[in-house]
Amino acid sequence: MSVVDEKWEPTVLAFCCHWCTYSGADLAGLNRMNYPANIRVLRVPCSGRVNPQYVLTAFNKGCDGVLVCGCHPGDCHYVSGNYYAKRRMMAFKRLLEYTGLEPERFQVRWISGSEAGKFRDTVVDFCEKVRALGPYTGGAVSLSEGLGAGAELGVGAELGVGAELPQGGDAQ
C-alpha cells in the first residue's frame, strides 16, 4: 500500500443477523467489552438476506473491510438462511479474491447471541488486519451492477431446499 495519511481510520462494515450476531454484539455492550470503533454494524434479519451486491457496493463506495455474520450452522432462526449465506458468500469471496481483493478484507463469521467475547475478538482481529492492509483502493471490483447480481453470479439461485446442507462445520 502507498503511504497512508496518518489520520486514516479504516471503515469496516459488518452485516449482522438480528437473531444471533446482532444480539451477540448487544451482549458485548452489556458486558462493557472494548473493541475498535471502526466497525459499523448493519442489521439484517438473516445472513441469508445479504446480497453479494451489497458487499460489492460497500467496497466500491469506500469500505475497507466487510464482515458478514450470522448464526452458527444448524442454529439459523430461519432454518437454513445461514447455509445459503455460507455458500453464496464462500463462492463470492473466491470471486472477489480473483479480482484482486485481499482475502482479509472480506470475512464470513458465525457468532451466536451468547458469544459476546467472540464478537469482540472477531472485530479486534478484523480491524487490525484491515488497518495493516491500509485503505482499499482496489476498484478491481467492477462486476455487474444491479440487484440480480448475487443470483447472476450463480451463487444463489441454484441453492434450493434440496441443496445439501452441511451439518456442523464452521466457516471460521
Add this chain to the structure above:
Amino acid sequence: MSRIGVFICHCGSNIAGTVDVARVVEAARSFPNVVVADDNKYTCSDPGQQSIKEAIVEYNLDRIVIASCSPRMHELTFRKMLKDTSINPYMLEIANIREQCSWVHKDIEAGTVKAIDLVKMATAKVDKDTPLFTTTIPINKRALVIGGGIAGMQAALDIADAGYPVTIVEAEPSLGGKMVMLDKTFPTMDCSACICTPKMADVGSHPNITVKTLSEVEQVSGYVGNFEVTIREKAKYVDYATCTGCGLCETKCPTKVASEFDQGLGQRKAIYKPFAQAVPSKPTIDAAHCRKLTSDKCGVCEKLCPTKAINFADEDKLTTETYGAIVVAIGYKLIDWGALYGEYGGGRYSDVISGLQFERLVNASGPTEGHITRPSDGTEPKTVAIIKCVGSRDPEKGRSYCSRACCMYGAKHAHQYLDKVPDGRCYVFYMDVRTPGKGYDEFYMNTQHDGAVYLRGRVSKIFEQGGKLICKGEDTLIGKQVEVAADMVVLETAMVPADAADRLGSMLGVTRDKDLWLSEAHPKLRPVETNSGGIYLAGTCQGPKDIPDSVAQASAAAMKVAILFSKDELESNAMIAGSDASLCNGCGACVNICPYSAITLEEVTRRENSRMVTRQVSRVNPGLCQGCGACTVACKPGAMDLKGFSDEQIMKEVEALCQW
C-alpha cells in the same frame, strides 16, 4: 420529499458519557430531509415519548429516527408510541448508539464519530421506509392430530377438553400405538393396558373427537389457521355404522395370519380387531389375506353377520377438511436389527427376540398368556441374556444417539423375567446405565437386587451351540472375554423415526434432523413448535423418549393449540417478502429456496407492452412468510424484495456510511 425527525437519547450518562450528544444532534440536522433533530435525557420515558409526539405534530414529520439503545430493547416500545400518532409504526429506524457504541468505545471522539455514522445510516434507511401493515388471518378452531399413540391421544383429549373439535388420524386399525402393546410400565410397573385403554376409550367417546382409523394424511395445503387437509380413510370392508362389534365374524373366519400386534408371536384372523380392547371396537378385513377378496371364495363373515355390516365392495374414502392447527404424533418404530446385525443371527434364531416381542410374551393377554417361553419350542428359558443399545449409540451400524427408554425397559425386562422365573438367571449386557428420571435409578438398583447380573460391554457375536445361544462379548470392567450360554436373548433395539416421518415432514414443511426425526423450532425454548406456524410435535416423532415425556410434550402441544385458538384472528408479520409481478420472470428460484414453503407460482394475466399476457409469477403467502429474505438474493430479475429491509434501504445505508 420525506420529513424526518431525529431524536438522540442521552440515556442518562450511558450514552452521553462517551458520546458528545450535542455534536450528533448538530450533524443530524445536516442530513438530507431531516426537518428537526433534538436530544432527550431518557427518550423511552413518558416525557421523552411525549416530546417526540409533539415534534411530530409541530414539524409535520412523516418518519423518525431514534438514536438510543438497541432496537432489540425498544423498537417495539417506539412502534407502539407511533400508533397514537399520524405516523405508521414502521416509519421508524433505531440507531443503536448504546450497546454498539457508547458502551464499547471509551474514546469520546471515536464514539461520537461512530454515533454520527450510525445516525447517518438510520436516516438514509428511514428515508426509504414505507408504511407497512399487518393483515389478519382467520383461525379455524379445529385441530388435526396425526397419530393415535399415547402422545396423540393425550394431545387430542386436552384440546377437546379445552372445547375445540379434534380429528385424530391413525394409520392402524386401532388407537393405542406402542404403549398398548406393553405389559407393564416402568418405574411404577402399573399395567400398561390398565392406564392406556381407558384413555383410548375416552378418546373414542369424547363428543369433541372424531377418530379416523386405518387412515392417512394424503395432502396438506394452506397455513396456520387455515390448513386444507385431505385424509384417505382406507377401505375396512365393514360398515362401522351398522357393525355392533359382536365379534362373531372373527371367530368363524378360516384364515389365520401372524398378528402384528403380537409382533408375530401369535395369530389373528383375516377379519380382525388387533386386540380385545381396540378402539374403535370393530373389526376390519385385511384385504391381502381375505379369501373372498383375494380369490372370491369364502365370504363366511358376510353370511354370519347379524347386522349385515360386511361390505366387500368397500372403497377408500377421501375427505378434505379445514383445520387451524396440526399436532404431529406419529411416534417411532424399532430399528430393523435383523438387516443390520448379522452377528446376532440376523433374525435366523427364533429365540433371539426384540424387546417389544418380550413385552407380548410376558403380557397376560399375549400369545402365551404371560408365560415366558421360547418361541422355538415353548420351553421356559432358564438363562436369559438382555442386550442393550442394539442400534443405539452405534454410529457404524446403527444410529449415533441414545434411545433413552431402553436402559429402563431393559431393567424392567430383567425384573419381569426374574419375577416370573425365580430360578432363572438373567444377564444384562450394557454400555452405560442411564436412568435419569423420578424413581428411575431406584428401579434399576432394585433390578440388581433381584439378581440381574450387569455386564459392561457389547456382545460381538451370538451363535447356536448345543441348543444354547452363546453370547460372546467382553466385560470391560474386568477386561476379560465373557460367554453367556443363554436359552433366550432379548435385544433392546433403537427407536427410529416412523416410516411416514420424512414424507409427512416435507408435506408439512417441518424439517428433519440428520436421523430424520422431526425438528422442533428451538431445542430449548420452543420444544413443541415447529418452524411452520400452527404445526406442533408431540411424543417420539420428535426424538426417542419414554411415556412420561411423551405425555408431557403432548399436553404442551395441546396448550399451544389452545393458545392459538383463544384468538379469532392472527396478526401476520408486516416485514415479509413481496414479489413485483412486472419484474418476476416466473423462474421459481424463490419457491425452492423458501424454508417455509411460503412462495408459490401463480398464473396471472396482465397487461404488458400494451398486450394481455398470461404467465407464471411468484406469490408470497403472508401467513407463511417469516421475513428471512433468503428468496430476495436468489431472485435474478430482482423482483423479490423484503419489506422493512429492502434492497434500496440497505444500499442507501451502505452509501450513507461511505459517502455522506
